[in-house]
Amino acid sequence: MDDYLVRGKLKELDPKLYDLIKIEEERQYRRLILIPSESMTPKAVRRALGSGFHNIYAEGYSFDLTGGLSEEELFDYDRLLTEYRRYSDDRYYKGVEYADILEGVACQRAATAFAGNGKTALDIYVNVQPLSGGPANNAVYHGLVNVGDTVMGMNLLHGGHLSHGSRVNRSGEFYNIVSYSVDPETEKINYDEIEELAKQNKPKMIIAGVSSYSWQLDWKRFREIADEVGAYLLADISHVSGLIIAGVYPSPIGHAHIISSTTHKTLLGPRGAILMSTDLDIIQAIDRAVFPGEQGGPHVNVFGAMALAFKLATTDQFTALMEQIVKNCKVLNDRLEERGFRIPFGGTNTHLTNIDTKSVSGKDGAWLSGDLAARILDVAGIVTNRNTIPGDTSALNPSGVRLGTPWLSQRGFKEEETRQVADIIADVLFSCEPYYQGRGLRAKVDFKTLEEAKLKVRDLAQSAGIDYKTKLHGYPHFYYLDDEADESRTTSSYIISGDKSREFLDFLVSCDIEVMECGTNQPALLYTPAEQIPAMVTCDDLQSFHLTVPAEKAGLVLTWLRAVSDGYVRLDEDVLKKIPGPVIVRESDREYDSLIEGDPYGKYKPFYLGMREEEGEALPDFIWEEKETPLKRTPLYDLHVELGGRMVPFAGWEMPVRYESVQEEHNAVRTAAGLFDVTHMGVFQVEGPDAMAFLDSVVGNDVSALDPGESLYAHFMNPDGDVLDDTLIYRRTDYEYMVVVNASNEAKVWKWLNEVKGGEVKVDNQRPWARAYGIRAILRNLKNPLEGSDQRVDLALQGPRSRDVLLALGFNEADARKINHLRWAELCEVDNGEFDLVVSRTGYTGERIAFELFVHPDQAVDLFQKLLEVGKPFGLKPCGLGARDSLRTEAGLPLYGHEIAGELNINVGGAGFSSYVKINKPWFIGREAYLEQEKNRDNVIVRFRFSEKRVRKAHYGDPVMDEQGRVIGKVTSCATDSEGYFLGQAYVHKRYKKKGTLIYIYQDVEKRKGKELTDLSYGERVALPDTATILRRFPRF
Secondary structure (H helix, E strand, C coil): CCCCCCCCCHHHHCHHHHHHHHHHHHHHHHCEECCCCCCCCCHHHHHHHCCHHHHCCCCCCCCCCCCCCCHHHHCCHHHHHHHHHHHCCCCCCCCCHHHHHHHHHHHHHHHHHHCECCECHHHCEEECCCCCHHHHHHHHHHHHCCCCCEEEEECHHHCCCHHHCCCCCHHHHHCEEEEECECCCCCCECHHHHHHHHHHHCCCEEEEECCCCCCCCCHHHHHHHHHHHCCEEEEECCCCHHHHHHCCCCCCCCCCCEEEEECCHHHCCCCCEEEEECCHHHHHHHHHHHHHHHCCCCCHHHHHHHHHHHHHCCCHHHHHHHHHHHHHHHHHHHHHHHCCCECHHHCCCCCEEEEEHHHCECCCCCECCHHHHHHHHHHHCEECEEECCCCCCCCCCCCEEEEECHHHHHCCCCHHHHHHHHHHHHHHHHCEEEEEECCEEEEEECHHHHHHHHHHHHHHHHHCCCCCCCCCCCCCCCCCCCCCCCCCCCEEEEEEECCCHHHHHHHHECCCHHHCCCCCEEEEEEECCCCEEEEEEEEEECCEEEEEEEHHHHHHHHHHHHHHHHCCECCCCCCCCCCCCCCEEEEECCCCCCCCCCCCCCCCCCCCCCCCCCCCCCCCCCCCCCCCCCCEECCCHHHHHHCCCEEEEECCEEEEEECCCHHHHHHHHHHCEEEEECCCCEEEEEECCCHHHHHHHHECCCHHHCCCCEEEEEEEECCCCCEEEEEEEEEEECCEEEEEECHHHHHHHHHHHHHHHCCCCCCCCCCCCCCCCCCCCEEEECCCHHHHHHCCEEEEEECCCHHHHHHCCCCCHHHHHHHHCCCCCEEEEEECCCCEEEEECCCCCCCCCEEEEEECHHHHHHHHHHHHHHHHHHCEEEECHHHHHHHHHHCCCCCECCCEECCCCECCCCCCCHHHCCCCCCCCCCHHHHHHHHHHCCEEEEEEEECCCCCCCCCCCCEEECCCCCEEEEEEEEEECCCCCEEEEEEEEHHHCCCCCEEEECCCCCCCCCCCHHHCCCCCCCCCCEEEEEECCCCCC
16 A cells, blocks of 8 residues: 655755754764753653654543552553553543553652652652643642732742743743842852741742752751741752752652652753642642643653653662762862852852853953853853853843753763863863953953863863764864864865955955955965964955965864854954954865965055054045035925925025924924935945945944845044044945935045045054055945936934835835834835835934935925825924924934034044944054043033923033032033923033933023123122933933
8 A cells, every 4th residue: 555654764854954963963972061951861761752652642631640550560551451441531632542651651750769758659649741841830830829929939140940930931920929039148048038038928839949059959948938928839840850869969859839840951851841749639730730721732752751761860870970960060160169260159069050250350340241151162162051140130141151060970071070171161261351342241262272172172072971973074063273184285275255255354364355356366374373374365256265275274274264253262462353254164175286476465454463564655634624605405495495494504505494393393203203304415325345345444333244224323433533424324235335424524425435445545543554445345426416316315204103104105015014024224125106215214313113215316305295195194294404403302312513523522432322333343444543532531422401491492512510510511402302391412521421410501601601700780690500410311212
């Protein structure tokens, strides 16, 4: 009979999937895994997990087979099948006679394994159906307490578990959680404090269980506290169940009302969970909570794997393993403490410990975060997890790493090998230099130390036990400094590709990548921390290169290329620098008899690793002189007049300041939508394969981080760090970037960009002859009529109903979906048959639902009118410069000449946008000057609001004072906010930036010059300053 059964081995049916599985097996073989919640499940358990029991459903429960039966009775098929065929069972599915037996075996073996404290297997009721630990604990909540009841559990930040009441978990959402913590002095659980907390809060349930707390728990004391307040006690032993069975950790049997545990971790079983109780009424409630309360059919195949795991857990070998796990963890803990790490919780007597990564600090007071420590250790081959420790305030920024010894011990590690692992961890982490990038913590590790650690890890891992044969895969999965090239070859070549490959190589090698044509070669030098290596670069296409080096340097070159791309290693003395990446590095079969000869240096490069000392003729400074020109008009000028706009000069243009009142237009944007003419703004486009490199040279933000369809805010600086303008850069395609600049600076920025591109002006004070990267990029002014159909100008549609207004123009389903799915700072290109638009979800009002629409100037009037027409039902209003200024001021956004540059010469950091200057970029115009400015900068822009409504408006330059009358800064902007108060921005000493600080402002001080105080007569008035309060820098609307 023909059938449809799939036959064949996995390797034959799906070779790629088979290979992925083999690669993961090799990872587990080559790495030292110290995650305490992971273990190496025995091969036989894995085999049981893949049994035919996987194929069936078994919703419900079979007969109670947990009553102390012997192995012979459990497998007495004659009796069991006779009973099944006569009486069946309560499951919803039939064909489960052998599933019944299997579940009974798993339950019985679990009860036998956990028997203790005077309780035999006959006393213990077991449910093996929970799919994992979280659902098991959820079933306990479901079965024993009601939604809204008070439950006590250990604080996640202090070693508890997500399901014990964390706010981000359903347990924290549905129940009134009272968390207990460790003593802040001893960092150990204080049971007296828990008792007092329980008395105060009268919980219905207390959870005793931990995920990173490293000391044994006192179950008896927990039960006493629970009994005192009439609470259930849930003991979550997921981490330590194997230790409990082996007798190296106290058992909660006989103490806890209900016990939950996963069956992996120290139990070494499959991923599943069990629930146990010595109280029949409780376990019956739990059974109903598991099914049908929490889940449907159990994973019957897991029952079999559990059954074997429980059997193995009662062997002498298992007991010896658990004892060794605890010994190894103590050695690991003590050695790490000897090497200089602070140990959270003060030590360990279990399978896990933690280190405080703040023990590693940098020159600027930065410390090594738990996340970066875990990442860097992973690169070295040591697998851990970041973890909160006492003192942390958020799980998103932990300062600890959690370590455990189950996996190492299983593979045969004893005390000496464990001590070596501790030394590797200490060597790697103490070779890291943490630093601040803005407010974010970063770190770099020493390349030599990292690569030597990888070798030590490899050797230790290869000497350890493994229960399967590994297939060796090599690069890119596993590679080492001492890897040797083919002895028959004189050179080794690597393909470097990806959209950042040009920037990556330009910073990494000495030659000038940008002047290369496809198919050409250049001699170069490749810097590594060990030595400079002669190399040859071949340009294959726009984003793919070959790098060829002497064969004997292959191991060093490959590990260095990968390390630089990964971004964790220190490049040179400047710890901040990070080469753009990542890039794909592939081994190549291409071979050359020798490298080409020639000058390996790109003389005009502003930076490359290992840059030599050079001299050259300095380029001139950029010079810009403002010239008086007649006022210009946008394409919408006549329409503004027709709509009643009051026209005023602004940035060389005649623009509407308002149509109705500024306050009405302001409020329309905050409550409905507003439409602004911003066609006066400059719109450029930078194109070509070097567009990314050029833009990354001329702005401080990281343009290489943009994907097509994304945008970012950035700043043009000169070599002295002075801001020429702020800008938005939109990546339209792989090689096209639209650049929008302020109308007042359009001509200046256009001249600057062209002169930088042409190598006509100085771009670097340290190498004044150097030229920026990307000089072959193409610059286009999209407002120039010569650009034809590619011309673009900008209209701004802002406010909570702006998406509704935009969609009302009518788009096909695909384009409407694009608009609806736009996230902040993303863009798309759509066409409704009438208007061809670039739509960006950006704006200058602080509204999160906001769009800028780039349209051909010939269509700008029609689009403006059409938007007003379709937007009328949504409350759309045309808005002028007055509302634009009040909205951006209220939102804390800068205006060039006020909060950036201007008479106060405010730099990017002073404006509050230091996070938009990526000082990890190895080079951009003004980088060194900006870093120096930031070292000495004392002032910063703040937002303030006057305390009263009926006060005079402040103006640019008005003095700001503290309570003692000292001048601490100057006003930069002021406008009316949504509530009718005058709200503004000021440049003040950073001591006064804290929200809530009271300040005093003298308004219109230039207009109010009067007599000296000594000359005043009785009855004369003196202008007094008004009070204002510092607000948060950027509000949430």
